[in-house]
Amino acid sequence: MCGILLHYSATDDFSANKFKLTDGETSKHRNLTLDVNYQIESSGIISPTFANIAPKVYDRGTDFCFYKALKHVEMFSSVLSLRHPLTRQPYTEKNSRFILQFNGELYNEEIQPEENDVQFAHKLLQENDGDVIKTVHYLDGEFAYSITDVEDHKIYFGKDVLGRKSLLYGLSEDNSELYVTSCLPDNASLLKQYTFHECKPAVVYVYDTKLKHLSEIEQQSSSEDNFHVNADWESNTSRTEEHVNHILDSLQNSLEESIRKRIFTVFPVQKAKANYAILFSGGIDCTLLAAFCALLSIKSDLSPKIDLLNVSFSNLRAGTDPSQTPDRKLAVKSWKHLQAKYPSVQFNLIEINITYETYLEHKARITSLMYPKDTVMDLSIAAAFYFASSGYGNIVNPDGSRTSYTSDCKVLLSGLGADELFGGYTRHERVFTGISNQRKRNLKNKPQKDTTHYDVEKDLVPKLRDELQHDLSNLYIRNMARDDRVISCWSKEVRYPYLDMQFVRFSSEKVPLDLKLHYDDASGEITRKYALRLLASKIGLDWVAGEPKRAVQFGARSAKMEMGSSHVKGTDKA
Known part of the structure; x- marks a missing residue:
């Protein structure tokens, strides 16, 4: 880098x-x-x-x-x-x-x-x-x-x-x-x-x-020519379990290969305490990365140390302590499960606690690095990645005590791209919200408020496909350059396993749309990132397979840090 x-x-x-x-x-x-x-x-x-x-x-x-x-x-x-x-x-x-x-x-x-x-x-x-x-x-x-x-x-x-x-x-x-x-x-x-x-x-x-x-x-x-999002959609009953398992096997192989290329090519000038680090909220995207890193290392007869970097903020406006943020609670839970499941791999959970004073001290630098991105939402996301990648925090010891620790890993893995590829955002779910609400009201024998006729295959599937294509084609505008600047300022490099060329191509062209955003017509339930949740269950990560999606700024409580900002919009200038 x-x-x-x-x-x-x-x-x-x-x-x-x-x-x-x-x-x-x-x-x-x-x-x-x-x-x-x-x-x-x-x-x-x-x-x-x-x-x-x-x-x-x-x-x-x-x-x-x-x-x-x-x-x-x-x-x-x-x-x-x-x-x-x-x-x-x-x-x-x-x-x-x-x-x-x-x-x-x-x-x-x-x-x-x-x-x-x-x-x-x-x-x-x-x-x-x-x-x-x-x-x-x-x-x-x-x-x-x-x-x-x-x-x-x-x-x-x-x-x-x-x-x-x-x-x-x-x-x-x-x-x-x-x-x-x-x-x-x-x-x-x-x-x-x-x-x-x-x-x-x-x-x-x-x-x-x-x-x-x-x-x-x-x-x-x-990117749009290279990665054409398919519109393959089948109902709950028509796709066989054998077909789904075949897709999951191929998905696992593709993701493992992407991770392998990114963790076995790390030879820093100065040897770090751990092999590499993962930006870790404890959610499904990063926990899958951690699990596959462990599996690949075990297959290669290695016993690596992996730093899991979890950041949380003291948010005065929200009245939250870092130890009580959703991301911190989930990170601790996932870390304990990973340690139990892969005992030959040393997972170091690094808790990075950011006080309001520390946030203010670094705010000008973060704002400068993320520019030309300049909104409140950009700042809240950039701040989370900036402090997480610094590596300055406390390591959680097996007995539950904490010791001051600095992660000096030069390579960080990020789960960026999973939401764009597999329908992880609210706007993806919103495509099916209308028909979902209708179905749920029918099951409860409640009168319909929305009488719109929704045609899944003619209307909703093409709309979802277009949303995913747009997200993939515009990733560089929304996220990556900003994140690269705020992470790299610590002389560290971020790598994106979900955005490997071959993995993106496979996910776009071979994974059916109904395995990305899954709609159950019988219950009206909508499941985001369905294929990744099935994959997590397949390799024994059941505790995280059902966890809901949380944006980093909300999970870490970096959103609207300052007093009096509760009515500020994410699109407002920072």
Whole structure:
């Protein structure tokens, strides 16, 4: 995982600038606060915007950082090394026309054990004769990048098909100046100088430095083309148990493979106390991840330590203590069951308790990191992930006592994507609420308030399918870039097993719609994420299979933290 910062200026000459820290020296300065004006021996041309952003980029990867200057292009990269060997960035090779900045992880099978992601991407680019579109399309993983072609005078940048990493760009009014960055400046006046946009997924942006023109080229397939949500729907009685079990077996295999790729490719420079961590509410999505991590480790004859990071807030407005939040209670319950079910695996439950004062102390930083997202709801969600990923909390001991503990895992697993893929939101359930209410009133012999005729297959199924397709196609806008920025500021990387390309494709195309949002016509009951609940029961996680969905901001009580905010809407500006 890395931080990317690139600045092009048609009028400035950066070629005299030198970085003071020599190769590898940053490994001795893990706690340094990077002062760009000090670290770069400057000829006087250091943009205030560049200087403001660089420390945030450094926070994303504290194993290595480097500044590289060409005549009109300056780049700053930070590196969190999670795959051998530690590879410096910006990356290039002798006689190569390309300079790469790469953030993320690749899971292509051809990557050799001694080969780093950025080395593989550069080699592939050379093999494809500099065809950036073809190269990016072939990469399998969660990533963002910038590629500077010094011969063709072009700068390419973009994200993977789902947009799982943060990358933004900003242009000056006359198009003579370009920024490509993982983070934004926290200075309002600097933000106004450029129009910053979050990069769209499945798009390769091309900036021609000769023409001062930015163009967008769609990859060979977009997320909607790649992942077409099927509309297969059958009633309760027509789908056989054998067919359902076959689907669940395939679903389990696909999810296990996704998790395997993400937990067996973790080789940090500094060995952590645990192998990796899971952002853990105790709910079905993250508990499934924890269980499959355990199963995979047992199959591989490993006895790992896994940190379960659970965050809860002292919410003065709601009058709640962290120990009493819904997520904390469920996390403790799920942790105890996991320990009993998989005794050879050490699950460390880390309780991260956030006081109101601590929240206020960090609020400005969270608000800056999540921008351009700026609503009350964004803040409440971002705050939960920000503090959870910090790892600062108390470990729950077997005897129930608590000891101060810091999780230093560099890789975090997130359950993001499960709700979008399997119908986990209220808006999905709402599609069937009308017909559900009618059925329940019929069973109770109550007169109908709603006399609408609902046709399940002609009206409701297509509507549900469209909702799920829209959610999948717009994931990058709603969640991932924001979450990436607030998590990565701790020099940690978040990985999304539910958003693995192969798993998303299988879930979209092969899992029937009625196994995602299940409607029982006999009782009128609606069950969200039905397939995941069946899968949980299948592997013995019955205690969590029936747990209702809670949004993180409500489960952790990070929503509406401040007094007098009870009537504030989630869409209001934070």
